[in-house]
Amino acid sequence: MEELQKRLDDTAAKLKIEDKKKKVEEIGRQSSDPNFWADHIKSTVVMKELSYLSKQIKKVEDIQQLLDARDFNQAEKAIGSLEMDLYFSGDHDFDGAILSLHAGQGGTEAMDWTEMLFRMYLRYSENQGWQYEIIDKIAGDEAGLKSVTFSIPETLAYGLLKSEAGVHRLVRQSPFNADKLRQTSFALAEVIPILEENSEIVIRDDELEWHFTRSSGKGGQNVNKVSTAVRLVHKPTGIIVESQQERYQGQNRETALKILRGKLWRMMEEQKVKHINELKGSFKLASWGNQIRSYVLHPYHMVKDLRTGFETSDTVSILNGKLDDIILSYLKKTATVV
Structure with missing residues (x-):
């Protein structure tokens, strides 16, 4: 009992459950403001975060109930599942x-x-x-x-x-x-x-070069009549992003910007800098020398x-x-x- 209780307490502390309870309350207050729902994309992301935080908090509470009921076998299994969450400590591990x-x-x-x-x-x-x-x-x-x-x-x-x-x-x-x-x-x-648009990755309009062509993606006749496909160049780093699957140009533009934000974030992580303007050199595709896995089907x-x-x-x-x-x-x- 004492050992399981200690495992639960230690795991809850590492997961910062008390801080997450405060975060849930904060999101609850934000969502009560009608303006919160005006930005559909942002509100969807926040509500997904709320759902995950609530589930994690409930996991801890349910395990405590199992321990109080002296159901140690189920509690141990549940603690093992909760400890899995400790593997996700990166800044964006919970993102798409x-x-x-x-x-x-x-x-x-x-x-x-x-x-x-x-x-x-x-x-x-x-x-x-x-x-x-x-x-x-x-x-x-x-x-x-x-x-x-x-x-x-x-x-x-x-x-x-x-x-x-x-x-x-x-x-x-x-x-x-x-x-x-x-x-x-x-x-x-x-x-x-x-990465949705936020203060972490700020991209200036004058750093971008847009090209628009007719798409070969989905969308029926619309894609043959309108330049919906997008090719985006980030001039400071040379990153090129293409998006053409959406029916409308605006959707492809937003998708291209999401990809660009992700690539810039990864480049910043690799170079260990905090701001885009500190990046050095041009963007390079992940190294072909970085072989991670081998799949052998013969012999x-x-x-x-x-x-x-x-x-x-x-x-x-x-x-x-x-x-x-x-x-x-x-x-x-x-x-x-x-």
């Missing part, structure tokens, strides 16, 4: 995520591999009960995808998917070669948080994470989006507060 996949070396093989990874992450999102939206997609010349970008505006999406950033290597018998030769292909995953089956040492021979489950164990191994290895 934007995930981009790029085909690397290997031609058609690599493009097919990129599409396989895209399917894997869609399955993972579905398993989590997440909604997602495709922002930009470029088909391969013969098969697969050259690149694809999609957003997942769900709580904890970035905290979980940040583990996937880097190079993914596939080894298999080629389905595109009559001799079925063993082929190695590469694809790069970029993961950034969805044996093995998925191995090169950062954590996690490995499994159940490649089918992994490629079907069952990534919980492999992501958890990364979170445990990189957690700063446990």
Whole structure:
């Protein structure tokens, strides 16, 4: 009893539950103001935060009730689940995520591999009960995808998917070669948080260069008549963002700005600076030398994470989006507060 109570108290303290109770009260006061609901995007984000905070507070209260009722077995399981929340200590771990996949070396093989990874992450999102939206997609010349970008505006999406950033290597018998030769292909995953407009990332209008073209994305005849596709260049860093999947230009502009904010935030994190004007040099795509995971389908089956040492021979489950164990191994290895 005493040991479990101490675990609960320690975990609640590390999660700053008392501060979160105050935050819930503050959001309650904000939401009672009619002006709060005028900004639909901001109010939606705040209410998602409220929902998560309320659930976490309730977890702690429910565990305390289990301990008071001397239901120690259920309490221990619940404390273990609560301790998982300690792995998410980053500034934007609770935000949504934007995930981009790029085909690397290997031609058609690599493009097919990129599409396989895209399917894997869609399955993972579905398993989590997440909604997602495709922002930009470029088909391969013969098969697969050259690149694809999609957003997942769900709580904890970035905290979980940040583990996937880097190079993914596939080894298999080629389905595109009559001799079925063993082929190695590469694809790069970029993961950034969805950042709404705020004081953390301030982008001046004179730093932006906009280009508009007719979209090949969804939207029916509208996209063939109006320049809805957006190409955005951030002149100080050279970051280029494209968005064309939305029906209207304004929606694609906002999506492009969200991606730009995420890329700038990541660049600031990498260079350890606090302001955009302190950034040095031009933006570079995540390094192809940063190989994080290997997927071998021939001559044996093995998925191995090169950062954590996690490995499994159940490649089918992994490629079907069952990534919980492999992501958890990364979170445990990189957690700063446990």
